Amino acid sequence: MLFSQLGLSAELLRAIADQGYEQATPIQEQAIPLVLKGHDVLAGAQTGTGKTAGFALPMLQRMQATPTKGKRPAVRALILVPTRELAAQVGDSIRDYSKYLKYQTAIIFGGVGINPQISKLRRGVDIVVATPGRLLDHLQRGTLDLSKVETLVLDEADRMLDMGFIHDIRKVMKELPPERQTLLFSATFSREIKKLSSALLNSPSTIQVARQNTTAELVTQVVHPVDRTRKLELLSHMIGANNWSQVLVFTRTKHGANWVSRQLQRNGLVSDAIHGNKSQNARTRALNDFKSGKVRVLVATDIAARGLDIEQLPHVVNYELPNVPEDYVHRIGRTGRAGQDGHAVSLVCVDENKLLADIQRLLKHKITTEVIEGYEPDPSIMPEPILKRSNKRSPRNGRSGARPSQGARRTGGNGNRSSNSGNRHGGNNRSGGGRQRRAS
Structure with missing residues (x-):
């Protein structure tokens, strides 16, 4: 299916075209319509199948459909990832997709100075991509307010569980409004992932584009x-x-x-x-x-x-x-x-x-x-x-x-x-x- 057939806005389609993309992957075909409708989603797909666009594009369109007023934007979307490299990768993709929407994205992870991140947050951002540990640092310092978050995404959720981030995730959940859309994306579908989804997601739509724990066919x-x-x-x-x-x-x-x-x-x-x-x-x-x-x-x-x-x-x-x-x-x-x-x-x-x-x-x-x-x-x-x-x-x-x-x-x-x-x-x-x- 072409991206132009998925009901995405002209601005998003233009940004997608700039990246040289036309054809949606199976995970994108299934996830984008569900997210656009406001469903919570539990999605399983092997790596390299396009999960980032599967949640980022409809998330951006929902933000576009309900613009906020005021000079300083509140954080409307939070994306949690397990590693610094993935945070940078997801953040770069969101910036590419939102280039014609003018949203501000902050990429937050440890291993680098916290002060530039604080300065960025103080100027106001719409989207935060973060690793759990550094995100908690900001919450404890009072430099980040998550009370207005409309969409929460847990990307590579299985890896976050493997790395012992479950307690950090639960602490973050307490800072989020109860009324929100939650999207959980994972490369594998384990019992632990299903247990986590039952605690965080509200009547989710489930997607699995490949057999559980399969490796890439190519x-x-x-x-x-x-x-x-x-x-x-x-x-x-x-x-x-x-x-x-x-x-x-x-x-x-x-x-x-x-x-x-x-x-x-x-x-x-x-x-x-x-x-x-x-x-x-x-x-x-x-x-x-x-x-x-x-x-x-x-x-x-x-x-x-x-x-x-x-x-x-x-x-x-x-x-x-x-x-x-x-x-x-x-x-x-x-x-x-x-x-x-x-x-x-x-x-x-x-x-x-x-x-x-x-x-x-x-x-x-x-x-x-x-x-x-x-x-x-x-x-x-x-x-x-x-x-x-x-x-x-x-x-x-x-x-x-x-x-x-x-x-x-x-x-x-x-x-x-x-x-x-x-x-x-x-x-x-x-x-x-x-x-x-x-x-x-």
């Missing part, structure tokens, strides 16, 4: 079994031998991301890491360098990667499988977005076989397994427990195949020390080209 998925000590060597080999020019690599921990990035640099591959311990300026710089091609490999944790909007990202590598199976869906959803083909590789050592089984159980199918010649796993190596968290620093070891140990135990002398790199280390997109571009 993403080719493959598992490469490999010994834990040879993951880095195999990763470097694949990038070099296949001449991959843009690769997003996932680790489970922040220290793991730093370590893998350093080792890749030593192997001659320009790399950077992005995670929650990095300043916002460093994260933004790393992402921009990756998008521009200055950085060939970006190594990320799950939290930092949510909201990364990288045009036509060709390759995602799971250096380590995630502890939570749903995170696998989010990870590989960074590629194969908006109608583009994608390639997702998982390097799986013996420690991670249970994690792989959990992922395949979630997906309801087995992922193709290919052993790469020269990297066949040693069947005599026994699995070690995976530690879910570790704050230990990584040893400084520059050898290509070496990596820090995080196993619960070590065996060995005589070079047979068994360390668990599977625990720690060594582990929206606008499409161009010949395909129809889609709104994010």
Whole structure:
């Protein structure tokens, strides 16, 4: 369906055309009419399907239909997101869509100075896009009034629950008027999401454009079994031998991301890491360098990667499988977005076989397994427990195949020390080209 058939205003259609969009995605086709009618909405769609436009466009039109009077606008719409990167991405999209409506949007997140945000809010804004923690900071300081909010959007709600934001969300709810429209968008539809929706939404219309927890159809998925000590060597080999020019690599921990990035640099591959311990300026710089091609490999944790909007990202590598199976869906959803083909590789050592089984159980199918010649796993190596968290620093070891140990135990002398790199280390997109571009 064309956007022009969805009942959107001339100003919004003009802004959409400026972005090169004509055809609405399935989530947009279903969500936009419901939101325009004022329904609360519970929407599930895999990443890269255009959820942002699905709530932003009708939200803006409803604001346009009921203009407010006065010199200083009140906050009329609040969009809560889990990460800084997603806040910036959603805020940029709303500014693009509202360019002919003259609404003021504030993007609020931590990791940067709060004073410029306070100045922006004091001048008056119509729309706030925020992460829960920094939003509460403003509420506690009295620099933000949410009593006039007409629309609340919870974007990537499943990730906010995973990150423990439920208590912050409940605190924010107390500051909102009871009479409002609430839209909950999520990449996955878990029991927890349904429970949250029952508490926040009023007789919601439910949308699910893809089967629960499915991965993008255009993403080719493959598992490469490999010994834990040879993951880095195999990763470097694949990038070099296949001449991959843009690769997003996932680790489970922040220290793991730093370590893998350093080792890749030593192997001659320009790399950077992005995670929650990095300043916002460093994260933004790393992402921009990756998008521009200055950085060939970006190594990320799950939290930092949510909201990364990288045009036509060709390759995602799971250096380590995630502890939570749903995170696998989010990870590989960074590629194969908006109608583009994608390639997702998982390097799986013996420690991670249970994690792989959990992922395949979630997906309801087995992922193709290919052993790469020269990297066949040693069947005599026994699995070690995976530690879910570790704050230990990584040893400084520059050898290509070496990596820090995080196993619960070590065996060995005589070079047979068994360390668990599977625990720690060594582990929206606008499409161009010949395909129809889609709104994010």
